[in-house]
Amino acid sequence: MANADTHQRIEVIFRDILDDETLVLRPEMTAGEVENWDSISHIDLMVGVEREFGLRFTTAEVAGLKNVGDLEALVEKKRAASGK
Amino acid sequence: MNFSGFPYLVFLAVAAGIFQGCPGRHRALYLLIVSYLVYCTWSIPGAALLFAVTVLTYAAPVLEERSKRGLTTTIVVVLLGCYLFAFKLALLTPTHGIGGLILPMGISYYTFRLISYVMDVRWGKIERERSFVQFAAYVAFFPQMVAGPIQRADDFFAQLPPKPRELAGAVGRIGWGLTKKLIAADNLGVAVSYVYGHTASLHGAPLWVALYLFPLQLYADFSGLTDIAIGSGLLFGICGPENFDRPFTASSITAYWRRWHMSLTTWLGDYVFTPLRMATRTAGNWGLAFSTSVNMIAIAIWHGLTGGYLVFGLLHAAFLSADVLTGRRRSKFFKKHPKWDRVATLSGWVLTMNMVAVALVYFHAHQITDANQLLAHLWSGSAPGWLDALGTRSLFRGAAAYVVLELCERYRPDIWWAQVRPAAPRWVRWSMASLAMVLGLTGICLLLSASGEHVRFLYEIF
Numbered sequence: 001m002a003n004a005d006t007h008q009r010i011e012v013i014f015r016d017i018l019d020d021e022t023l024v025l026r027p028e029m030t031a032g033e034v035e036n037w038d039s040i041s042h043i044d045l046m047v048g049v050e051r052e053f054g055l056r057f058t059t060a061e062v063a064g065l066k067n068v069g070d071l072e073a074l075v076e077k078k079r080a081a082s083g084k
Numbered sequence: 085m086n087f088s089g090f091p092y093l094v095f096l097a098v099a100a101g102i103f104q105g106c107p108g109r110h111r112a113l114y115l116l117i118v119s120y121l122v123y124c125t126w127s128i129p130g131a132a133l134l135f136a137v138t139v140l141t142y143a144a145p146v147l148e149e150r151s152k153r154g155l156t157t158t159i160v161v162v163l164l165g166c167y168l169f170a171f172k173l174a175l176l177t178p179t180h181g182i183g184g185l186i187l188p189m190g191i192s193y194y195t196f197r198l199i200s201y202v203m204d205v206r207w208g209k210i211e212r213e214r215s216f217v218q219f220a221a222y223v224a225f226f227p228q229m230v231a232g233p234i235q236r237a238d239d240f241f242a243q244l245p246p247k248p249r250e251l252a253g254a255v256g257r258i259g260w261g262l263t264k265k266l267i268a269a270d271n272l273g274v275a276v277s278y279v280y281g282h283t284a285s286l287h288g289a290p291l292w293v294a295l296y297l298f299p300l301q302l303y304a305d306f307s308g309l310t311d312i313a314i315g316s317g318l319l320f321g322i323c324g325p326e327n328f329d330r331p332f333t334a335s336s337i338t339a340y341w342r343r344w345h346m347s348l349t350t351w352l353g354d355y356v357f358t359p360l361r362m363a364t365r366t367a368g369n370w371g372l373a374f375s376t377s378v379n380m381i382a383i384a385i386w387h388g389l390t391g392g393y394l395v396f397g398l399l400h401a402a403f404l405s406a407d408v409l410t411g412r413r414r415s416k417f418f419k420k421h422p423k424w425d426r427v428a429t430l431s432g433w434v435l436t437m438n439m440v441a442v443a444l445v446y447f448h449a450h451q452i453t454d455a456n457q458l459l460a461h462l463w464s465g466s467a468p469g470w471l472d473a474l475g476t477r478s479l480f481r482g483a484a485a486y487v488v489l490e491l492c493e494r495y496r497p498d499i500w501w502a503q504v505r506p507a508a509p510r511w512v513r514w515s516m517a518s519l520a521m522v523l524g525l526t527g528i529c530l531l532l533s534a535s536g537e538h539v540r541f542l543y544e545i546f
Contacts, residue, residue: 039353043361
């Protein structure tokens with residue numbers, strides 16, 4: 001389970017990029033469940049998260065994500081490693 | 085063995101019957117043997133090649149684990165890409181093949197499965213498969229060999245050992261696919277083939293008919309083939325991914341590609357678009373347009389190395405780039421002006437259908453000049469008696485069947501039945517299952533007797 005700060009900041013990015021102010025992220029949520037979350041917007045989301053947390057993802061890391069929970073866990077792992 | 089031929093259906097019934105009695109632990113081996121038997125009816129050297137690339141790909145993650153350098157996967161992916169590309173390229177040579185072998189059956193689909201497997205293992209999405217039998221059964225699974233759908237390894241392995249599923253659902257799906265193909269697609273195809281065979285001498289109305297009917301014919305044909313593949317897979321306990329989601333209801337070209345040939349577009353999205361887009365993400369919109377264009381050109385080249393397919397890909401690259409680059413601005417505009425939203429949806433649908441239809445003219449025409457001629461003569465006056473020349477009876481039969489097809493896919497009586505079924509009395513459930521089986525089998529027999537000897541699917545050749 002990601003901490004509230006990470007979860008909230010990622011949710012704001014998703015709402016902005018997917019253009020849905022009512023979107024509430026759940027850890028088990030996948031792209032198929034969210035309108036407008038396709039392969040094009042997926043990379044925009046990743047870039048948004050990278051900018052927000054000052055991180056850099058690799059293609060393998062992005063390709064290996066299965067749901068929102070995986071993304072939050074990846075962000076926490078990278079934040080812990082970089083101290084951001 | 086042709087999917088709409090009687091021998092295939094007899095073989096399918098016998099093989100599925102044996103599968104029902106096969107012990108669970110031997111079912112993957114059984115699928116493997118049956119799949120290779122089917123492949124050998126197409127080509128024995130082709131089956132040997134399939135086996136060779138299967139062994140190579142199975143070994144790749146094992147070697148990668150030992151070397152820890154990550155090079156094996158890259159080498160295998162490059163080799164598989166070259167293998168597919170070489171056979172596609174060989175079609176342009178005088179012999180049309182390599183060593184007497186012309187484009188092995190299903191080469192695109194099994195190569196895509198192999199590439200996705202090694203990449204998914206590399207990216208840590210899945211564990212490498214320990215059992216060679218299960219892996220080889222996945223790669224060679226015959227219902228998905230002719231034209232997909234492209235099933236991912238994790239989805240397939242999660243269903244092993246395959247368990248027998250409800251027979252009525254599988255037979256009904258095959259019957260539905262055959263109906264789409266033999267009644268809707270083939271009847272519409274009569275007029276379409278006539279027009280595309282006489283582009284130089286036709287003007288006006290018949291060209292409009294072909295312009296709008298070919299997309300419908302292609303959809304009924306290809307989605308029918310997918311239904312047969314999914315239904316055949318269900319007979320062996322494997323549920324394949326869906327390939328279509330009512331593509332002609334899309335109101336933008338991006339939405340259209342989310343609904344058309346979905347197993348290919350998601351495959352390309354994962355293994356071509358995502359790596360490219362990640363590499364170009366700092367280039368903003370230009371990076372997005374570049375990645376989208378490469379993706380569409382890859383789709384075009386996969387269909388064949390001809391000018392027509394290339395124009396088809398370039399047109400879609402331009403349409404998609406324009407759509408994705410203006411998407412956010414349009415979305416903001418319609419949020420501010422909600423009353424224009426409905427107009428935009430309707431005009432977006434009209435525009436999308438026309439873009440799809442025009443691009444498909446280049447997809448279907450033998451030469452770019454034929455396609456140009458067809459489009460250039462759309463506004464000329466038509467010759468008298470043009471409707472009779474198109475084959476009025478088959479045209480109306482095909483159009484009526486297509487309307488029924490769209491209505492069934494819109495209202496989905498099968499989903500309604502699945503919802504009310506648990507509450508229905510047992511005798512109603514049994515009666516409905518028997519009815520579905522009888523209708524499916526009768527339909528199959530009637531269609532086969534009416535369809536002539538050998539019917540080819542449009543997507544068999546890729």
